[in-house]
Amino acid sequence: xxxxxxxxxxxxxxxxxxxxxxxxxxxxxxxxxxxxxxxxxxxxxxxxxxxxxxxxxxxxxxxxxxxxxxxxxxxxxxxxxxxxxxxxxxxxxxxxxxxxxxxxxxxxxxxxxxxxxxxxxxxxxxxxxxxxxxxxxxxxxxxxxxxxxxxxxxxxxxxxxxxxxxxxxxxxxxxxxxxxxxxxxxxxxxxxxxxxxxxxxxxxxxxxxxxxxxxxxxxxxxxxxxxxxxxxxxxxxxxxxxxxx
Amino acid sequence: xxxxxxxxxxxxxxxxxxxxxxxxxxxxxxxxxxxxxxxxxxxxxxxxxxxxxxxxxxxxxxxxxxxxxxxxxxxxxxxxxxxxxxxxxxxxxxxxxxxxxxxxxxxxxxxxxxxxxxxxxxxxxxxxxxxxxxxxxxxxxxxxxxxxxxxxxxxxxxxxxxxxxxxxxxxxxxxxxxxxxxxxxxxxxxxxxxxxxxxxxxxxxxxxxxxxxxxxxxxx
Amino acid sequence: xxxxxxxxxxxxxxxxxxxxxxxxxxxxxxxxxxxxxxxxxxxxxxxxxxxxxxxxxxxxxxxxxxxxxxxxxxxxxxxxxxxxxxxxxxxxxxxxxxxxxxxxxxxxxxxxxxxxxxxxxxxxxxxxxxxxxxxxxxxxxxxxxxxxxxxxxxxxxxxxxxxxxxxxxxxxxxxxxxxxxxxxxxxxxxxxxxxxxxxxxxxxxxxxxxxxxxxxxxxxxxxxxxxxxx
Numbered sequence: 204x205x206x207x208x209x210x211x212x213x214x215x216x217x218x219x220x221x222x223x224x225x226x227x228x229x230x231x232x233x234x235x236x237x238x239x240x241x242x243x244x245x246x247x248x249x250x251x252x253x254x255x256x257x258x259x260x261x262x263x264x265x266x267x268x269x270x271x272x273x274x275x276x277x278x279x280x281x282x283x284x285x286x287x288x289x290x291x292x293x294x295x296x297x298x299x300x301x302x303x304x305x306x307x308x309x310x311x312x313x314x315x316x317x318x319x320x321x322x323x324x325x326x327x328x329x330x331x332x333x334x335x336x337x338x339x340x341x342x343x344x345x346x347x348x349x350x351x352x353x354x355x356x357x358x359x360x361x362x363x364x365x366x367x368x369x370x371x372x373x374x375x376x377x378x379x380x381x382x383x384x385x386x387x388x389x390x391x392x393x394x395x396x397x398x399x400x401x402x403x404x405x406x407x408x409x410x411x412x413x414x415x416x417x418x419x420x421x422x423x424x425x426x427x428x429x430x431x432x433x434x435x436x437x438x439x440x441x442x443x444x445x446x447x448x
Numbered sequence: 449x450x451x452x453x454x455x456x457x458x459x460x461x462x463x464x465x466x467x468x469x470x471x472x473x474x475x476x477x478x479x480x481x482x483x484x485x486x487x488x489x490x491x492x493x494x495x496x497x498x499x500x501x502x503x504x505x506x507x508x509x510x511x512x513x514x515x516x517x518x519x520x521x522x523x524x525x526x527x528x529x530x531x532x533x534x535x536x537x538x539x540x541x542x543x544x545x546x547x548x549x550x551x552x553x554x555x556x557x558x559x560x561x562x563x564x565x566x567x568x569x570x571x572x573x574x575x576x577x578x579x580x581x582x583x584x585x586x587x588x589x590x591x592x593x594x595x596x597x598x599x600x601x602x603x604x605x606x607x608x609x610x611x612x613x614x615x616x617x618x619x620x621x622x623x624x625x626x627x628x629x630x631x632x633x634x635x636x637x638x639x640x641x642x643x644x645x646x647x648x649x650x651x652x653x654x655x656x657x658x659x660x661x662x663x664x665x666x667x668x
Numbered sequence: 669x670x671x672x673x674x675x676x677x678x679x680x681x682x683x684x685x686x687x688x689x690x691x692x693x694x695x696x697x698x699x700x701x702x703x704x705x706x707x708x709x710x711x712x713x714x715x716x717x718x719x720x721x722x723x724x725x726x727x728x729x730x731x732x733x734x735x736x737x738x739x740x741x742x743x744x745x746x747x748x749x750x751x752x753x754x755x756x757x758x759x760x761x762x763x764x765x766x767x768x769x770x771x772x773x774x775x776x777x778x779x780x781x782x783x784x785x786x787x788x789x790x791x792x793x794x795x796x797x798x799x800x801x802x803x804x805x806x807x808x809x810x811x812x813x814x815x816x817x818x819x820x821x822x823x824x825x826x827x828x829x830x831x832x833x834x835x836x837x838x839x840x841x842x843x844x845x846x847x848x849x850x851x852x853x854x855x856x857x858x859x860x861x862x863x864x865x866x867x868x869x870x871x872x873x874x875x876x877x878x879x880x881x882x883x884x885x886x887x888x889x890x891x892x893x894x895x896x897x898x
Contacts, residue, residue, distance in 0.1 A: 285890070340844035347840050351831050353464070356505055360894040361827045365841060368823055368887050372845050375876070379848040383855065436465070500761055504897040525763040534754025540690040552682040553762035553769070555674050586693070 214291050214431045215440050221424045229421040235414030243407035250404075256320040261408060263313035265415035266306045267331070270338055273303030273419065277345070278370040281363030291427075293359035294434065296366070297349060298426035302419065304342035310335050330384035334377050341369045355434065452477045452511070453610055453641050454499060459508035461494060468494055472508075474659050476610070476641045481632060481653050484645040486661030492645040493533055495661065496614050499643060500530045526555070529608035531616055536599045539588035543579065543598045544570045546587060550602050573604040578624065593619040600624075603631060611635065613644045629653060679764050683772035690749075691780050697745070701738045701781045702788060708734040709792045720797040727796035728857035731806060732813075734792075735785045736846055739814055740839055742781040743821040746773055747892070751829050757896050766889040774815075774822045774885070782814025798861060805860035805870075809853040812873040819884035820845045826891035830898075849876060 243261035250257040277299035284292035314332050315325045326332070345362050352358035435441045452475040459472040468491035476482040484492050497503040498510065501517045501524060510517045512524040537546050547570055571583055577597040587595055596619050603611065611632075617625050629652050632642050636655060650656055674682075691698060712730045713723060750756035759769055789810055790803050798806065824842040828834045856869035 337844050337847055340840075344841040344844060347837055348827060351828070351833065351837050354505065354898050357894060357898045361891065364823070364887055364891050364894065365827060368820075368845065371879075371883065372848070375848045376844075379851045383851045437462070437467075502757055502761060502897055504893075522763055525761055528761065530758070530761050532754050532757055534752070534757070536754040536758055538686070538690060538753060538755060540693040541686070545686070545689065549682060549686050550758070552674055552679060553759060553764050555763055 214294070214435055215438070217291050218428055218431050221428060225421060225424050225428075228417055228424065232414055232417035232421050235410055235417060239407050239411035239414050243411060247404050247407050248401065253321060256317065259313050259317045261411050263310060263317055264408060265412045266313065267310040267335060268412055269415050269419050270303060270307040270310050270335065272416070273299050273306060274338065274341070274366070274370070274373070276423075277303060278366045281359075281366045285360060285363045285367075290434070291431075293356070293363070294430045295423065295427050296363060297359060298423055298430055300342060300346050300349060300362070302422055302426070304339065304346060306415075306419075307335060307339040307342055311339060328384070330381045333384065334380045337376050337380065338373070341373075345369070453513060454643070455509075455511040455514075456499060457509040457511070459495075459498065459506055459510070461491065461498065461506045463491070463494065463505075469661055472659075472661075474499070474643075476643055476657075478609070478639045478641055479636050480655045480657065481636060481642045481644060481650065483650060483656060483658045484643065484661065485647065485658055490661040492661060493614055496530075496612055496643065496645050497532075500528065500612055501525075502530075527609040528612065529554070529603065529606045529610070530612045531599060531602070531614060533614050535592075535595050536602075537587050537595050540586060542584045542586055543574055543590075543601075544583040546598060547573070547601060547605065551605060554606070554608075556605065556607055569605075573601045574598075576604055576627070577601045578627075593621065593624075596620055597624065600628060603628075603635075609639075610641045610643070613642065613646075615646055616644065617646055617648050626652075674764060676768055679768045680772045680775075683769050684776050687773065687776035688779070691776075698780060698784075701742045702784055704741060705734050705738040705785055705788070706792065708737060709796065713796070724797040724799060724861070727793060727798040728802070728806070728854045728861065730796060731789060731793060731798070732809075732850055732854040732857070735782075735789070735810060735814065736817060736850060738785055739781055739817045739821060740842060740846075742777070743825045743838060743842070744834060745780070746777045746818075746822050746825045747829050748825075751896075756829075756892070760892060760896060766892070767885045770822070770885040770888045770892070771881075774818050774888070777822065778815045778818040782810070782818055785814060786810035798857070801863060802857050802860035805866055806857045808870065809856050809873060812870065812877055813849045813853040816849050816873070816876050816880050817846055819880035819888075823884055823887045823891055826888045826895060829892070829895045849873065852876075 239261060244258055247258070249255055277296050280292045280296035280299065283289055284296060311332065314335065318327055318329075318332075319325055345365055348365055349358050349362045352361055432441055432444075455475040457473055459474070460470040461468045472495075474482065474484075474495070484495060486492050494503065494505075498506045501510070501521055512520055517524055538549075541549070544567070548566070567583070571580065574580060574582055577600055579594060579597055579601070582590070582594070587598060590598070596616075600616060600620075616628060620628070625648065629650060632644075632650075632653060635642060636653075644650070709730060712726070716722070716726070747756060750759070760766060762769075786807050789806055793803055793806055821838075821842050824838050824845075827841065828838050831837065852869050852872050856866040856873070859866050859869065
């Protein structure tokens with residue numbers, strides 16, 4: 204068990220194994236995303252209330268999922284890096300931040316676009332959108348801290364602490380925003396909590412969500428591999444890898 | 449059987465993609481002084497900060513009495529006194545207040561109390577570093593050298609086994625340097641150990657070992 | 669091994685006394701957060717409207733945002749000077765529990781920033797025509813809420829210590845984490861103005877304070893070790 208753990212911590216091992224997995228994951232991701240998009244946009248039935256505009260849900264919902272999952276991945280990796288001083292974990296945490304921020308931004312933008320036909324305005328202080336906005340702030344804080352600290356190790360540890368503090372705060376923020384929202388907008392119409400979505404609408408959404416997760420995994424692996432090469436510049440294996448290119 | 453107090457094995461440190469040192473072994477045992485030499489920018493301060501356990505930016509093994517410093521940090525700090533690059537003195541406080549605060553955080557209550565005994569002890573110690581009568585003067589009115597001396601006065605109050613001193617002679621005059629050398633000699637005679645980063649030749653100190661950092665920009 | 673432990677209260681009081689003595693030897697610095705609070709609050713009537721009814725409506729939010737900003741701007745007082753003169757690293761290298769020292773430092777920051785803000789807030793509340801029945805709630809939320817902000821802010825201050833452009837970066841890190849306090853505190857004052865019970869809000873704020881007393885010093889201590897460990 205422990206040898207496995209330490210092997211996982213070795214950047215070289217990860218670099219080798221992820222190089223073999225990456226094409227498969229990327230392949231699965233593109234198939235799922237393609238299927239989900241075509242199904243969702245062209246074949247899923249129209250919504251009886253929102254017409255065709257609801258179809259942006261097929262991007263909005265998965266990116267909102269990913270925005271949150273990515274923060275968890277970042278926090279868990281940061282925590283492992285802090286406690287067990289595992290290099291790879293630091294690297295993964297660092298690679299997560301911009302990806303997560305992008306998904307959050309995507310969720311916000313698609314939410315705004317969806318809001319236009321639904322509420323006839325680009326922005327509503329809806330509980331979900333507001334907590335998504337705060338999540339974006341948290342991501343931006345982590346990224347800003349990472350880029351402000353020159354030393355890589357210090358940057359990784361400092362942003363891990365910040366991410367963990369943020370993680371403790373996320374449920375509190377979510378709760379407070381929801382509570383604040385019901386206080387000020389009791390009759391707010393929520394975008395996706397709707398009675399029993401029909402199966403034909405559900406399936407493409409599910410495929411899109413899984414596709415987004417695979418896409419996330421692929422991008423994360425790619426970023427991590429680049430970061431590994433940068434950090435391990437002085438090791439023999441990176442040098443020989445570069446020479447053999 | 450080695451009985452090193454502090455031991456660093458195979459230390460490696462890189463700063464901004466420049467290798468400061470690698471495969472570096474340093475050790476100091478009781479009754480010994482280890483002098484760290486090297487040109488500016490060769491990593492003397494970095495090495496000392498690593499030896500204090502303050503800096504984590506190294507690879508290799510750092511042992512206090514044979515156990516990893518990362519694991520026995522608290523025991524180590526009970527026996528370690530570090531005088532850093534910074535003055536370590538609060539400008540707004542008086543010399544006596546500064547020394548009192550240090551005695552609290554180092555857990556030696558000898559001068560912590562503001563009573564006659566404590567005051568006398570502080571006055572004695574300040575006299576030893578050439579600052580008699582300066583007990584109640586705010587430190588911002590003192591010169592750089594005098595502030596250094598207030599910081600050095602901590603060594604007279606210290607009951608630590610090992611002292612790590614980063615350029616302690618900066619802004620100190622000749623007579624001051626001699627009295628510190630004398631203090632170091634007394635300390636190692638009592639079984640203490642000293643790691644000191646300085647360019648000064650420590651002529652009067654017996655049991656002196658040197659480690660020299662090359663400062664050559666290292667890229668393999 | 670020689671026992672070199674000072675009691676919790678001995679260490680706490682020594683730290684507190686030191687910070688207080690230092691602060692009161694530069695009394696002009698003490699007034700700055702208060703003056704800032706005063707200036708920011710008086711900007712709102714000028715920017716929006718002097719109409720008492722409207723001001724009374726927005727007073728809870730304005731007062732809380734202003735005190736949040738005043739706390740934020742005073743955060744670099746916590747560690748910056750100790751970092752520069754090297755006493756912070758001495759603190760980390762002492763055999764005493766860092767938890768206690770950090771607790772004392774945050775507490776003294778609150779005594780010098782949050783507490784005075786809470787005490788002069790009724791004056792500013794009057795200027796914004798906050799209904800009299802909400803006055804006590806305002807003071808109470810500030811008394812409970814500002815220490816939470818000191819604790820969270822100290823984490824950010826510890827993380828950014830020694831960096832060059834700390835001011836904006838620190839606000840970026842800390843402000844999102846202040847949102848729950850802001851929401852509950854401001855709406856407590858709002859409810860009090862409407863004559864609605866605010867016990868629930870105060871209980872939640874109290875829970876946040878308890879949580880930050882327990883957890884924040886751990887994060888602050890870790891952050892300090894990281895920032896100084898370079």
